[in-house]
Amino acid sequence: MTHLTSAFYTLCASLVALSLGSVASPLATTFPDPLALAGDHVYVHDPSLIQRESDGKYFLFTSHDKAGIITADDLAGPWTEIGSVLPDGSSIDLPGNNDIWAPDVSFHDGVYYAYYAVSVSGSMDSGIGLATSTSMDPGTWTDQGQVFRTQTGDPYNAIDPTLTIDENGTPLLTWGSYWGDIYQFNLGNDFKTVATDPVQVAHNSTPPSPVEGSFVWKNGDFFYLFTSSGQCCSFDPNNLPPAGNEYKVFVGRSASAHGPFVDQAGVDMRNNGGTLVLASHGDVFAPGGEGIFTDSKSGKDIFVYHYLHSQGSIAYVEANSSLGLNAIDWSSVGAVWAV
Numbered sequence: 001m002t003h004l005t006s007a008f009y010t011l012c013a014s015l016v017a018l019s020l021g022s023v024a025s026p027l028a029t030t031f032p033d034p035l036a037l038a039g040d041h042v043y044v045h046d047p048s049l050i051q052r053e054s055d056g057k058y059f060l061f062t063s064h065d066k067a068g069i070i071t072a073d074d075l076a077g078p079w080t081e082i083g084s085v086l087p088d089g090s091s092i093d094l095p096g097n098n099d100i101w102a103p104d105v106s107f108h109d110g111v112y113y114a115y116y117a118v119s120v121s122g123s124m125d126s127g128i129g130l131a132t133s134t135s136m137d138p139g140t141w142t143d144q145g146q147v148f149r150t151q152t153g154d155p156y157n158a159i160d161p162t163l164t165i166d167e168n169g170t171p172l173l174t175w176g177s178y179w180g181d182i183y184q185f186n187l188g189n190d191f192k193t194v195a196t197d198p199v200q201v202a203h204n205s206t207p208p209s210p211v212e213g214s215f216v217w218k219n220g221d222f223f224y225l226f227t228s229s230g231q232c233c234s235f236d237p238n239n240l241p242p243a244g245n246e247y248k249v250f251v252g253r254s255a256s257a258h259g260p261f262v263d264q265a266g267v268d269m270r271n272n273g274g275t276l277v278l279a280s281h282g283d284v285f286a287p288g289g290e291g292i293f294t295d296s297k298s299g300k301d302i303f304v305y306h307y308l309h310s311q312g313s314i315a316y317v318e319a320n321s322s323l324g325l326n327a328i329d330w331s332s333v334g335a336v337w338a339v
Ligand SMILES: *[C@@H]1O[C@H](CO)[C@@H](O)[C@H](O)[C@H]1NC(C)=O
Pocket: 041, 314, 317, 319, 320
């Protein structure tokens, strides 16, 4: 938490405990626990969750497992891994193309678009790719290959893509970066051609500074940029980073999908801004890798993330990274924000 002012920690949490029957009260001083899930534990990292248009089935996508496809009939599970987006890996010609990262799935004009990243830990030789399907079922995905690529020495790193349609109806990819933090560019109408130069939208200049795992979502008159900041992975239970330096989630908002995004205090996210929405608490450790979708059954916007456990025999083990689900209370954020 070295780069944060203490004021950030006194802000209202914008997530609420998810009770499927009713809207729970926002919790001002603590973070809500994730929805309790039925069934066996399912590994999730950098999750993306979307309901299928045709039948409302829940499709969850995860890093690794060749971009694992996990489905459920109810949000509370049980969740079952049924296959992969790219069972043969990605056609992107880079090390790591057999280990797909951070799939981001959205639906536009009858097509499901899965943006994903290819990289290896500690490398800027990274690529963002695209796969498409009309049903999301295993075996129906077509790898459209590379969208964008970076290399050592670039100011940014091509990981953690997420698609938004901007206020003009233009597809916009937000991505990055660990190095150089969060960038955006427009895509062409094919959803694959890079149409504009990368523009930075979030940057934290104070070590430890990695910002990545972003997500942009429109609510009301604003686009909200969520980011994950801090150490995501590879925790040594006997040598944890200083409390607060692990993954946590910040948000800022803008009238435009292109920013500038400012936090609750009016600080630009390009200049260390960001309002804390979720951090370690209770058994939840290093939450992040977030996404959002609107649940057609409850009508709620659901915040989707992964977290490690801090308790028991599975504490800090990445292989036991779990799915976190909470409802978003936009009103508690929107009421007090000034832009
Ligand atoms: C934690 O991960 C390990 C390694 O994948 C696995 O064997 C174990 O079953 C997991 N534990 C739980 C509670 O999911």
